[in-house]
Amino acid sequence: MRFFFDARYIRTDFHDGISRYTAGLGSAVQRLAPDEVTFLVHDERQLAHLPEGAHWLLFQSNESPLEPIAALRLNKYRPDVLFSPLQTIGTAGRNYAAILTLHDLIYYRHRKPPTNLNPLLRLGWRLYHLTYWPQRWALNGADLVATVSHTSRREILEHRLTRNEVVVIPNAPQDxxxxxxxxxxxxxxxxxxxxxxxxxxxxxxxxxxxxxxxxxxxxxxxxxxxxxxxxxxxxxxxxxxxxxxxxxxxxxxxxxxxxxxxxxxxxxxxxxxxxxxxxxxxxxxxxxxxxxxxxxxxxxxxxxxxxxxxxxxxxxxxxxxxxxxxxxxxxxxxxxxxxxxxxxxxYTWEHSARRLLREARELHASRSR
Structure with a gap:
């Protein structure tokens, strides 16, 4: 299985929640399946937060205006499964399985966007969270939706945010x-x-x-x-x-x-x-x-x-x-x-990585039949 892991959310100054989740889960996946994993990065400094020797591909920034057509650009690298720790990567026209992540619904209740985003993206973030339909469109573009807690899974299902299966890939504390x-x-x-x-x-x-x-x-x-x-x-x-x-x-x-x-x-x-x-x-x-x-x-x-x-x-x-x-x-x-x-x-990164790899392999097997 050619498993692409989207590591472009790793921050190079200091970790926020998404950055730490990406680095922690990605490192555990690399330890378990080093020959299967390729990391997408947009800045080589992000590699400092991943295991030495990991396979990687320099790709466009997750803030790029080309992000909606990211799948069309990724197709030529022939991934079997892509995992993204968020749900913003474009999936239209993809030739591979995709797992997208919605961590929680906190931004629907408190719409202040992350401060590290540029002003245009912050505006888009607020507009995105005014209603649920953009989220439904994004999540339904995947084959599987991941979230970090059973509480968030319940909320996603309660609000009918996707027709896809929702699995829990828990967060884990740093050591x-x-x-x-x-x-x-x-x-x-x-x-x-x-x-x-x-x-x-x-x-x-x-x-x-x-x-x-x-x-x-x-x-x-x-x-x-x-x-x-x-x-x-x-x-x-x-x-x-x-x-x-x-x-x-x-x-x-x-x-x-x-x-x-x-x-x-x-x-x-x-x-x-x-x-x-x-x-x-x-x-x-x-x-x-x-x-x-x-x-x-x-x-x-x-x-x-x-x-x-x-x-x-x-x-x-x-x-x-x-x-x-x-x-x-x-x-x-x-x-x-x-x-x-x-x-x-x-709650360990190894436990979460094993669950993610199991889901990815099942998706790959189902598409290969």
Whole structure:
């Protein structure tokens, strides 16, 4: 099988969610089937995020105006199956099987486009998500549709976004433990209080609901809330004005992956009060590291975190504080940490790559009959 993997969504500056998914899944596929896989890239710097020695093809940018006719250009390379981690590659006129991916439906509810897109594409992104019919047209151009969670699969089927089968190729956390020094220099946790550091990794868009976390800190004087991501100055001033007197809140304004790992490993609890979410990768990353979580009551969070988290109503700061205090008991902390790590065993890039290759080979076999 000549399996083409679209790796053009890998960013060369820093990973976003799609970039990390592409690099993680692509690397695992290469390890399992090195002689079958060819990666599509539009910038040779993207190869730094793929295994050394991988076969690759320099192709047009995913932002090219020729993207709608990409299949006509790919036909001459004679792929048997193409997998794309998004659904925007053109499929009209293709002579091969195609698997397209829709990660979630978050942009239909919150239409702010990714900031790395050029202005024209950002406008197109907003228009694309005004109605479901462009999505249906794109997904029906494939033979198979992939998504990253059972929650997203349910939503895709509920909105009848495709007539094709929808399969789950889960996201997986990066190995943050590999970024820690052999002997991390953190203070010994208290015998009576765990999770003194509350770590939030995510944007500060309104639906992320960081306000509930900050309000809840009024009842958590022994804990410090770490807000890790980059933040605009005006948004920071808005949130700083909400900090209760005596509460400990630190704005980091961006951290490296290594610093992120160190903070999560330093007697921490991962926290989020999001009102809506597409997946929740920081939760998976924390649980994989053994750091339990306190998260808002969302279907997708229950799927990602399972018993590795405590849940609260996202509009209730008192409930947030209560769940943190509950989890801060050493016995509860240890039990939830263990349960979270066990839950995360099902989310590995190798597991996802095996599922993707199995689906690709079945498609290839069906077209060869």
């Amino acid at each position: 943050l433990a590999a970024l820690l020094p052999e002997k991390a220099a953190s203070a010994s946790p208290s015998a009576t209080l765990r999770g003194r550091n509350l770590v939030y990794m995510g944007s500060f868009m309104p639906y992320k609901n960081v306000e509930t976390l900050i309000h809840g800190m009024a009842q958590l004087p022994q804990h410090r809330l770490h807000l890790l991501s980059r933040i605009r100055d005006d948004r920071r001033r808005e949130l700083e004005a909400l900090i209760p007197q005596g509460a400990q809140v630190t704005f980091h304004n961006g951290v490296s992956d290594a610093e992120y790992a160190r903070l999560l490993a330093d007697d921490a609890i991962l926290v989020t009060g999001s009102l809506d979410e597409g997946y929740g990768l920081p939760i998976a990353e924390a649980l994989e590291l053994g750091t339990p979580a306190v998260v808002s009551e969302l279907e997708i969070f229950h799927e990602v975190a399972g018993p590795g988290a405590k849940y609260f109503s996202p509009t209730d700061p008192d409930a947030f504080a209560a769940r943190v205090r509950e989890l801060s008991h050493p016995d509860n902390y240890a039990a939830t940490s263990t349960a979270g790590r066990e839950h995360m065993r099902q």
